[in-house]
Amino acid sequence: MSKKVSEKRYKVTFLPENKSIYIFKGETIFDASMNAGIFLNSECGGVGTCGRCKVLLKSGQVEKVQSELLSSEDKERGYVLACQTYPKSDLVIEVPVIEIEEAVIQEGLLAEDILKLEITEKVLAGIKRLDIRDVKILPRVVKKLITVEAPLIGRSSSDKYRLEIALKQQLGLEDCFIPLEILKKISDVLRKGNWMITVTVDEISKDLIDIEPGNTTEESYGLAIDVGTTTVVVYLVNLNNGKILTSASEYNKQIRAGEDVISRIVYSLKGAGLEVLQGLIVETINELIVEVCKRTSVNPEKIHSIVCAGNTIMTHFLHGVSPKYLREEPYVPVANIFSPVSSKEIFLEHTPKAVVRSAPSVASYVGGDISAGLLISKVAEQEKLTLFLDMGTNGELVIGNSQWMVSTSCSAGPAFEGGGVKDGMRAIKGAIEAVKINPKTLKSSIKVIGGLKPKGICGSAMIDLLGQLYITGIINRKGKFNTDLNSPYVVIDKANPYYIIAKAEETATKKDIVISEVDLDNLIRAKGAVYAGITTLLEEVGLTKDNLEQIFIAGGFGHFINVRNAIIIGMLPDLPEEIFTFLGNTSVAGAHLALINRDKWKEMEKISRNITYIELFNNNKFYERYVASLFLPYTHIEEFPSVKKMLIERGLFIQE
């Protein structure tokens, strides 16, 4: 971008589209392709730090900046980073096809990121369930080209009337409501487009969303947004083909006002607290929208449809609706189903044309994120008895199959998303996402997202840590450090002992990355709430864990979780690892599906209505189980026979 651009030009042909563009000498392949509307994957926007823009050089001469981001295998095969490569002759370039599925995988699970840790490969099996290649592209909001009759003397009916006639005759749209914003520009748009215009229509409500002069049907974008308590994820989607152009995520700025939903409700009750919280989530989303649009050069005014999925309370806050009665018996939400709103109504300032729909909640504490998750994971189509578990800040569970579904929620807290853990962070670049502790040296082997120096620990590594610390005898079943160890990695500070995962010299922060007893305490409470939730819900419907035939795990831990470690710590029931499937962020994936196919949206609405909700607040059995779960793996070791066996093998089992 910074190199001086000369007048000399080279022809570059992109395969498989077989589209050619001319590149000025001094321009990178990446810059030129962006200008020419050819989409190359990118996360860093062409700076050269993400490695996503790799393309295969089929013929021609180039000048390139060397990069560590390409494996030597890739380099041998002829891959180059488009943003680091300048043509020196005409080129033929092959762009790796980015299938929808692949794009989703990037968010959920990046196969190449996974270290050869001793984890069961089966945790990867389930990813195929998120395959949406066969989904018909049938967005609710569509763009269509129409021709409007020009007025004549003696036939000077209004522009609005002639537009209405065209909508009726050419699109079969009767009594289409034309909002004032559009009315104000009808006349100019019709004349500018010489009576040929592109209309953006909501196919369900039959509302006219926008009109533009000429043919702009190519430019139709949507956003799928996971409005998480801790993390917000945005997908920018091309509504013409359903493909994800890019994605971005960020912490929910509401964290400043409290880490879990209850503390945020409390915050919302004070003064302008509600408006502040709405402002914070909206600001988070606004910034992410700017980011995804900037990265792809998409004009945010061409975004016509936004699907959000969040828990019930986040959905309330997003709409500026107070969830205060959700905090007191009988825990009543204002709404489970929010009507579509305009971007303006909820202050999404960059997307004035976009209608915002929020995935319907099932109940007070089982939100639209779950409806979206159940949609994408097809729980309602399963023959097998399935447990669907979304491990957000608020743990939400569904048990059922194609016949019936019950749900509940348990507050896991934000620990697994990096909250309440000193060195915790989200599963972004620089996060340690997997940990193994050498039982002899007590030293960690770590896997860092992006292969960089570590900055902190994300959820999947926390599960690993808790399990590995326990199984190596560094901590006991109460999560307390063994004070007898003499290891450079275990620091027995009286107030708050801790374990050093990475030494200052190895980290990006130049400080030790550690996990302390206080951190472990938070993690144990989080895992305990999840396990108590699962087992109580099973009991409520007269089943036990052994009835479960398949377990889907969704959530923002990172790219995967190590099921074995999750069982060791007693978060997941002690069942054969084959039945576990990790699905990644199903909330945003489900929102994406509902965004690109309106029938899927309806299916999601149906799912949300067909689930029975079981309240665990004030449920004594839940509290008993929760207290019993504040041990590793559990008060009664017999519930975890495989862990017991492992402890015995390692000589760590103590009969109490």
Add this chain to the structure above:
Amino acid sequence: MSKKVSEKRYKVTFLPENKSIYIFKGETIFDASMNAGIFLNSECGGVGTCGRCKVLLKSGQVEKVQSELLSSEDKERGYVLACQTYPKSDLVIEVPVIEIEEAVIQEGLLAEDILKLEITEKVLAGIKRLDIRDVKILPRVVKKLITVEAPLIGRSSSDKYRLEIALKQQLGLEDCFIPLEILKKISDVLRKGNWMITVTVDEISKDLIDIEPGNTTEESYGLAIDVGTTTVVVYLVNLNNGKILTSASEYNKQIRAGEDVISRIVYSLKGAGLEVLQGLIVETINELIVEVCKRTSVNPEKIHSIVCAGNTIMTHFLHGVSPKYLREEPYVPVANIFSPVSSKEIFLEHTPKAVVRSAPSVASYVGGDISAGLLISKVAEQEKLTLFLDMGTNGELVIGNSQWMVSTSCSAGPAFEGGGVKDGMRAIKGAIEAVKINPKTLKSSIKVIGGLKPKGICGSAMIDLLGQLYITGIINRKGKFNTDLNSPYVVIDKANPYYIIAKAEETATKKDIVISEVDLDNLIRAKGAVYAGITTLLEEVGLTKDNLEQIFIAGGFGHFINVRNAIIIGMLPDLPEEIFTFLGNTSVAGAHLALINRDKWKEMEKISRNITYIELFNNNKFYERYVASLFLPYTHIEEFPSVKKMLIERGLFIQE
């Protein structure tokens, strides 16, 4: 209001309602009744200057301020001004019943205001047509009391859902759209009302407009607004019984940007001209709303429905929609039918709950004011061939009956509403509304609205003046002053001769009130446009003036017009006076009717669709007739035989 209020109280009983209140000593009957919610008529708000608050003292002792505003007849019969009367014992008071009809008459024609001038009494006959006493009160927006089920543990569905169930079961409203504004307060309103709430519903769109705790069905108000080019009139209406509580009018502040619609379109094309014009009309309406609400102590938030009637261009400006293509061939409006908008969308800041509907236009230059006027005057139900003539700034005409209707428009300009005439003013208090010139002394006798000292001349008096100046020989058929006269009332200034109607010592302004040759010129052009319009439209449908069986005249001239003078000046065709009916402001009256009865609204929509529009722009015949009309009464005197006869009788006829 200013008197000190003591603790001593008297009981005052109001008939016919038989409602009693206690009045503190020192309070006027008016103040106390306002506080108690008993409506007394008023225009001055209790200051003692309008004379509208008269009540009949049936029994008891009072202390009263003497007032000139009551006739001696009234005083004898026992009437007092409520705002000037303090009880000295318990009282029984009779409030004169204000019928809807009577209230309309107040705006259209106030019988007691009419001097015993030599005008044909028949001009008054038509007022009965505006009788709406038999109209069923069936407003589009209604308030209803409903009970919503309270939530229970285990039945904690959302508040929105339980509200929807109640709307469905108790009002038959399915899929009622609940806007975000309402969603935000559902929970608190339900709890505050102890699950009994009043819902405000649009019976046509099925939209929920508001919810309030408890029973507030009594408080439901609407506004009928005439959005005139020169004058804006607002009626405040009780939607429970259809009655007009009060009315107010004011010049359209847009006048600053141009007196006629064409100059305002030109203004709107420059810079932020459109926004400025929208701002000015909205400001005018906002101020009038404040005024009518203040006067009646009605909370403007309880206004739920607003019906506006204005010409096509005013309706565009009100909505902030540019009418620019109305100025160039083929004269295309953006819309003739505007969808309902919220008050917020058009910046009506005091009535956040009100839906605003604008009467549909017939065509580019025949607006919603005409649709409203045709509705209230029942032209579409007439057997007789009827000419409906609305003499606003833009003259709009309709000819037809129950079988067919044709319409056109001609730009009369604002002269008859006080624009372009130096001492012109609207028909408000202090305006000279009728003039007779003594043929011998050439001195005027005048009638002033409110019986005050005159401030200026309103439209009805301008017609009188033009006719009387001509018929007394002060001006000739070209509207030029006779320079041979030697009269203290005729001042032959070379540049601009003028006639003195009232001497400075008799006026409120302490300046002479005059009419000059330049003023007369404007008036002649205005009357000429009207006459040319009438005759051209007749010719276009193959008829002549002699086919007309009845003529309805609407417009803002004042309380009446003298048909004889209107014929003398050649504004109205020379036809028997019996067939003329003056209807006053039919625009606001029709808006009122459509406001209180939704079937009448539909009837108005139907009327607007069933009228054929004939374009007079670029019509050569129209221009020929217009030029011929720039004489008094007309180039060809044979078209005005009764005027010719009169001129001959007075020795003023000159064969040319």
